[in-house]
């Protein structure tokens with residue numbers, strides 16, 4: 001268990017058991033925060049606290065937050081990172097395929113943000129960081145469900161930024177490009193090469209490069225940044 005200094009905040013990262021979420025959790029822990037990750041099964045990653053949580057289930061979220069509050073205090077830094085893809089072209093996309101992705105990626109983020117907000121309001125301090133995607137802003141063929149969910153995070157974050165800003169609570173969005181994780185390793189090699197050719201920096205991001213941006217937005221140095229969409233995409237979206 002990573003020990004946090006007295007200055008550390010209570011942080012929760014959804015989907016923090018692997019991929020980008022795990023890198024975010026490790027970066028926040030390295031900055032001295034008390035960090036818990038959510039996971040749906042198995043054991044939490046080595047050196048981190050974990051809590052079982054499915055973001056499609058409000059009761060599961062409530063139980064997870066209660067445990068985090070008891071263990072490390074009310075959540076001050078929330079990273080809504082959990083997400084899924086279920087790609088197919090629009091004409092073949094069933095309503096269930098659309099709504100299940102929106103439910104996990106967008107409604108799930110709403111659920112955790114709402115649960116976190118009351119504690120942040122009491123503290124009069126908070127950081128909410130939503131992990132969107134370059135395709136939330138550019139669209140993606142075969143990704144109407146995923147792109148819509150990721151675009152929705154922008155409206156969600158900006159509304160929260162307006163509602164809670166007077167209480168020193170910020171809400172920001174990070175829009176990663178292509179990151180080397182399980183999610184992208186499942187792409188065919190030809191598609192991976194095609195993607196890299198479109199990226200000005202000519203490579204995938206490492207999860208730690210997304211995590212560094214999150215750690216900055218979570219810090220006191222980012223106190224005057226809210227409602228922002230920060231691309232971390234190797235130039236793919238050119239700032240959108």
Ligand code: NDP
Pocket residue numbers: 014015016017018019020021038039040041053054055056081082083084104108131132133134175176177178179180181182183184
């Ligand atoms: P992974 O597929 O490697 O990990 C996804 C994480 O989300 C896992 O921890 C998974 O938990 C969790 N998760 C999925 N559904 C739920 C749920 N219903 N409740 C709780 N947890 C859930 O993905 P990445 O690390 O690549 O992606 C992380 C985030 O970054 C996602 O939101 C993704 O959309 C976004 N992103 C990723 C990009 C990339 O190129 N990889 C690019 C742009 C954005 P479990 O282990 O239990 O399945």
